[in-house]
Amino acid sequence: MNTFLVFLEQREGVVKEASIEAWNLVQEFVALRPDTCVSALLAGPADILQLDGCLAGKGVVYHTNEEAFRLCNPQHYTRLIAETMKRVGATTLFFADTALSRDLAPRLSVRLHASLLSGCTFDQAWWDGGGCQRPVYSGAAMAISVPRHSLKIYTILPHAASSATIISGASITFELLEPLSFTSQELFPLVRRMTMRKGVPDVAEAAIIVAGGRGMGSAEGFALLEELARLLGGAVGASRPVVDEGWRPHAEQIGQTGKTVAPALYLACAISGTPQHLAAIGSAGTIVAINRDLHAPIFDVADYGIVGDVHLVLPKLIEELQEFLKKR
Numbered sequence: 001m002n003t004f005l006v007f008l009e010q011r012e013g014v015v016k017e018a019s020i021e022a023w024n025l026v027q028e029f030v031a032l033r034p035d036t037c038v039s040a041l042l043a044g045p046a047d048i049l050q051l052d053g054c055l056a057g058k059g060v061v062y063h064t065n066e067e068a069f070r071l072c073n074p075q076h077y078t079r080l081i082a083e084t085m086k087r088v089g090a091t092t093l094f095f096a097d098t099a100l101s102r103d104l105a106p107r108l109s110v111r112l113h114a115s116l117l118s119g120c121t122f123d124q125a126w127w128d129g130g131g132c133q134r135p136v137y138s139g140a141a142m143a144i145s146v147p148r149h150s151l152k153i154y155t156i157l158p159h160a161a162s163s164a165t166i167i168s169g170a171s172i173t174f175e176l177l178e179p180l181s182f183t184s185q186e187l188f189p190l191v192r193r194m195t196m197r198k199g200v201p202d203v204a205e206a207a208i209i210v211a212g213g214r215g216m217g218s219a220e221g222f223a224l225l226e227e228l229a230r231l232l233g234g235a236v237g238a239s240r241p242v243v244d245e246g247w248r249p250h251a252e253q254i255g256q257t258g259k260t261v262a263p264a265l266y267l268a269c270a271i272s273g274t275p276q277h278l279a280a281i282g283s284a285g286t287i288v289a290i291n292r293d294l295h296a297p298i299f300d301v302a303d304y305g306i307v308g309d310v311h312l313v314l315p316k317l318i319e320e321l322q323e324f325l326k327k328r
C-alpha cells in the first residue's frame, strides 16, 4: 500500500487555496488506484468546517490545534511533519509550492533523506513512473525529473490541476493529533509579527494580478495599481527592483527570486519583461502589458499591449472600470 501525505497550509486559521488544490490533484491520480491512500496534515488552530465541500476523494485529515503551530515556525513544522510521515507510514509528501513549503521541503528532505522535486506539474506520465515536469532555465524549458530515493517530496505549482475536481461523494474524516512536547531549546521567542492584509489574495494564488515595475516611479505610484486590483478583485504584484527599492514587500515579488504565479489575467504595468521576471509568469492565462517603450520585451509575450504612460493609461482604465461596475 502506498501512502501519500498532503500538507494543508493555513494562515490566520484559513487553509490556503493552493493546498486544497494540491490535495484535489493528488486525489485525481489516486482515484483509480486502490493500492494508495491519502492523508493530510493541518497544523495550527483552524476551523475544519471550512474544508467541508472543498476536499475531493477520501482520506484522513490529521489536525493539531496546538498554539505552537499558529505561526509558521519552520523548526516546529518540520518536526511535526516528519513525525506524522512516520506515524502514517507515508512514502510521498506533497506541498503546494508556497514560500513556506520552499522553506520546509528542503529541511524535510535532509531530515528524512528524501528526494525533493520542487515546482512540479503532473500529468498521467508521472503516475506511470515517467517523472514530473518542472520549469528550468528561468522557464525557457521543461525538465522531466524522476526522484531517486524511496521517500519523495514534491511541491506543486499553483493551478497545476489538470481538470476540474469532482467534490461530491467525498469521504473525509478528521483526527485530532496528540500534542507534541517541545524542549526549551526548541521554543523560540517571537521577534516580530508581520500581518498580511485581510481579504487580499496572496499573489501566488490570485486569479488576477496587477503587477508594477520600476517604471511606476515610486511607492506612491502603486496606489493606482492597488485601486485597479481592488476593482478587479485581484492582488498587487511587483518586479524585483520595486521590492529592492522598498516600494512593495518581498511577499509580492514575482520572478526567479520571487514567486511563481499562474493567474488567469496578468496585467504588467511598466515592467520591461526580463527573463528573470518572465520565468515566473509562463503559466499565466492572458497577459496584458502597459509600457511606454514599444520595443519592451514584455510585448513579445503579451496577448494584449498598450503603448503608453502608465500614469495616463491607468487612471483612464480605472475610470472605465468604475463606470462598468456601476452599471452592473
Ligand SMILES: Cc1cc2nc3c(=O)[nH]c(=O)nc-3n(C[C@H](O)[C@H](O)[C@H](O)COP(=O)(O)OP(=O)(O)OC[C@H]3O[C@@H](n4cnc5c(N)ncnc54)[C@H](O)[C@@H]3O)c2cc1C
Pocket: 212, 213, 214, 215, 216, 238, 239, 240, 241, 242, 253, 254, 255, 256, 257, 258, 259, 269, 270, 271, 272, 273, 274, 276, 277, 290, 291, 292, 293, 296, 308, 309, 310, 311
Ligand atoms: C539572479 C537574478 C534574479 C532576479 N530575480 C528577479 C525576480 O525574481 N523578479 C524580477 O522582476 N526581476 C528579477 N531580477 C531582475 C531582472 O533582471 C530585472 O532587473 C527586473 O526584472 C527589471 O524590473 P522592471 O521591469 O521593473 O524594471 P526595468 O527593467 O527598469 O523596466 C522598467 C520598464 O518600465 C517602462 N516605463 C518606465 N516608465 C514608464 C511609464 N511612465 N509608463 C509606462 N512604462 C514605463 C520602461 O519602458 C521599462 O520597460 C533578477 C536578476 C537576477 C540577476
